[in-house]
Amino acid sequence: MSRRRxxxxxxxKEEDVRTMAGLVTAGIISLVxxxxxxLAPIPQVGPEEGNQAPDFVADSYNGxxxxxxxxxDNFDWDWNGSSDSKWLLIYFMDTDCPYCWVAGDEMSQLxxxxxxxxxxxTIAAELGIPDHDSTRGEIEAFRDKTSYFGCNSDxxxxxxxxxxxxxxxxxxxxxxxxxSLWGLSxxxxxxxxxxxxxxxxxxxxxxxxxxxxxxxxxxxxxxxxEQ
Amino acid sequence: xxxxxxxxMIFLLGIGVSTYLLVKxxxxxxxxGTVGILNASMGFSAVGIMGxxxxxxxxxxxxxxxxxxxxxxxLVQCGSVIGDPQWNNLFGxxxxxxxxxxxxxxxxxxxxxxxxxxxxxxxNYVNLLYFVSLAGVPFVLWLVLVELTMVDGAPxxxxxCTVIHIALLGMVASAFYLRQRKxxxxxx
Numbered sequence: 001m002s003r004r005r006x007x008x009x010x011x012x013k014e015e016d017v018r019t020m021a022g023l024v025t026a027g028i029i030s031l032v033x034x035x036x037x038x039l040a041p042i043p044q045v046g047p048e049e050g051n052q053a054p055d056f057v058a059d060s061y062n063g064x065x066x067x068x069x070x071x072x073d074n075f076d077w078d079w080n081g082s083s084d085s086k087w088l089l090i091y092f093m094d095t096d097c098p099y100c101w102v103a104g105d106e107m108s109q110l111x112x113x114x115x116x117x118x119x120x121x122t123i124a125a126e127l128g129i130p131d132h133d134s135t136r137g138e139i140e141a142f143r144d145k146t147s148y149f150g151c152n153s154d155x156x157x158x159x160x161x162x163x164x165x166x167x168x169x170x171x172x173x174x175x176x177x178x179x180s181l182w183g184l185s186x187x188x189x190x191x192x193x194x195x196x197x198x199x200x201x202x203x204x205x206x207x208x209x210x211x212x213x214x215x216x217x218x219x220x221x222x223x224x225x226e227q
Numbered sequence: 228x229x230x231x232x233x234x235x236m237i238f239l240l241g242i243g244v245s246t247y248l249l250v251k252x253x254x255x256x257x258x259x260g261t262v263g264i265l266n267a268s269m270g271f272s273a274v275g276i277m278g279x280x281x282x283x284x285x286x287x288x289x290x291x292x293x294x295x296x297x298x299x300x301x302l303v304q305c306g307s308v309i310g311d312p313q314w315n316n317l318f319g320x321x322x323x324x325x326x327x328x329x330x331x332x333x334x335x336x337x338x339x340x341x342x343x344x345x346x347x348x349x350x351n352y353v354n355l356l357y358f359v360s361l362a363g364v365p366f367v368l369w370l371v372l373v374e375l376t377m378v379d380g381a382p383x384x385x386x387x388c389t390v391i392h393i394a395l396l397g398m399v400a401s402a403f404y405l406r407q408r409k410x411x412x413x414x415x
Binding site for chain 2: 010011012013016017018020021022024025028029032033035036037039040041042043045052054055056057068070072075077078196197
């Protein structure tokens, strides 16, 4: 009696090739990563001094209307330390923050002193604490010093804010995305950026525990005034 | 800067060769056809890895100024797409880096299958390859939507991003045919 033998299906290799495949893959990926980094090194981006300031795109109020604002559009990438390019002062605030309310006077004074060499930018955040609800109307009124009841934790009319009307851009950060990008949780906080976007001064580093106590006005004098 | 650069030409050539291999091998019977499709998959995957590395480099260079690695003006350019801080990352991770990681997984699966066509786990890996590739499609659609409608000055077309998107679609097609071969018994 003849027996039909089933055709044997091909069998896999004795050794598990996946380890080798994994090693080859890791090698190729490492090579690609190394070449990519050689072609363009990973820049240090963050709010620390010496780092590139984190870029952002958000809506900005210029006194008449809201339009898109991109921070890096204001950088002079070719700045060599001696050109006439303007520095940037980034000021994070909340229209309901009492400290920001009081600081209105100082900001106005600093702007009148430095506006020919420093571009001011205010980022209006909305801190997640009671009575800190903000609206675009409130941001506009805070900037322009026009009548709008609700500033300073809903205690004051914005027209009574210390200082003069501010004629620099106010960025709406009600979503707190820029605050988060910059690793911030409170206001007011200010940063001075070199014309090419490098963070030259971070308030949090100089004030508070372990800081040298340097004030914003002193930092502007040291960095911009003595240049 | 010219839109058609040497790296772009190399990536397009890779896509072209991989597509040719896929079309040629799709209807070839047995193991020869399967190996051909796997080779095409490796081509698509290699373009995906290298293209992603290139876009990651563009991303890094644009963080500290403009990039000389891609055009920054006009409809077809990278500057307004890879340089847009609002859209050039996913939870802070550059898309290029995500691409390298994703194509690395795909490459590993293909290479494993290619090295041992008849391993017990090959069917699972073919299915995994198909679903991992397919999972990238919604991201491709999203990124195309972003570059055409959402970036600053839209619409723009980022040529390197498009090459990577095509590589992924080629990968999906290759994985589809591999899966079909496994299921129909024409694997070898």
